[in-house]
Amino acid sequence: MTYTQLGLIGVVVVVVLDLFVFRTRLVRRRVFWTAYAIIIFFQLVTNGVLTGLGIVRYDGDAIIGSSTPVNEPPPFLGDGRIAYAPVEDLLFGFALVLLTLVLWVWWGRRGVQRTPWSGPPVTALRKVLGYRPPE
Amino acid sequence: MSHFAYVGVLAFALLGTAWLEVFLRTRVYARWRRLVLTVLPVVVVFVLWDLYAIAQSHWTFDPELTTGVLLPGGLPIDEVLFFVVIPIASVLTLEAVRSVKGWEVGDEEPGDQP
Numbered sequence: 001m002t003y004t005q006l007g008l009i010g011v012v013v014v015v016v017l018d019l020f021v022f023r024t025r026l027v028r029r030r031v032f033w034t035a036y037a038i039i040i041f042f043q044l045v046t047n048g049v050l051t052g053l054g055i056v057r058y059d060g061d062a063i064i065g066s067s068t069p070v071n072e073p074p075p076f077l078g079d080g081r082i083a084y085a086p087v088e089d090l091l092f093g094f095a096l097v098l099l100t101l102v103l104w105v106w107w108g109r110r111g112v113q114r115t116p117w118s119g120p121p122v123t124a125l126r127k128v129l130g131y132r133p134p135e
Numbered sequence: 136m137s138h139f140a141y142v143g144v145l146a147f148a149l150l151g152t153a154w155l156e157v158f159l160r161t162r163v164y165a166r167w168r169r170l171v172l173t174v175l176p177v178v179v180v181f182v183l184w185d186l187y188a189i190a191q192s193h194w195t196f197d198p199e200l201t202t203g204v205l206l207p208g209g210l211p212i213d214e215v216l217f218f219v220v221i222p223i224a225s226v227l228t229l230e231a232v233r234s235v236k237g238w239e240v241g242d243e244e245p246g247d248q249p
Binding site: 002119 | 141168174180187222226237239247
């Protein structure tokens with residue numbers, strides 16, 4: 001199977017785990033999509049370094065785009081790449097992050113260190129973060 | 136460039152999220168047993184994916200820019216660390232959003248004080 005196919009399967013499998021197996025339903029929560037929006041930004045930065053510098057190189061037979069060239073960086077955008085990385089990496093990353101968070105929430109729901117709760121932020125950061133204490 | 140290019144990226148992700156534990160009081164490292172139970176299965180699943188991808192030559196690693204420590208199957212230890220560091224950073228990000236926003240995550244029980 002190609003990386004493209006595996007990436008798509010990975011996303012579907014993990015979403016099914018989230019909705020129907022572990023029933024954590026993270027993909028239906030704004031807390032997940034907000035966290036994911038932050039994560040995907042930093043994924044594009046760090047993965048851009050890993051792929052742009054050729055630390056990790058891809059075979060054109062496995063992805064939508066072409067192979068990583070030998071002596072130059074791949075395209076920043078286009079030819080199936082976003083910030084040097086194959087778009088397939090976004091599928092891979094989504095599956096990795098969602099599976100992680102599904103398991104984290106699932107263990108908590110089962111009573112494994114459900115608490116101490118996260119937060120609140122330290123006083124000095126509350127204003128800049130727009131933190132509002134619970135009613 | 137150096138053999139620490141890849142692990143340098145990982146150090147950035149680890150240090151770039153560590154402050155959340157202190158200043159947003161995410162209490163992720165404080166719940167390290169739950170964290171270990173979360174990360175271990177993820178490492179297993181994605182190492183298997185990685186081993187398949189390496190065997191099929193989906194991707195390769197520059198030996199000059201990775202530590203050079205290879206596990207069976209030609210898996211650089213850098214990659215294994217990736218599957219540890221990125222999940223930790225992801226959980227810290229989720230708990231950081233909860234710290235600020237107080238939104239429901241799915242592990243709450245009735246009567247919990249967020």
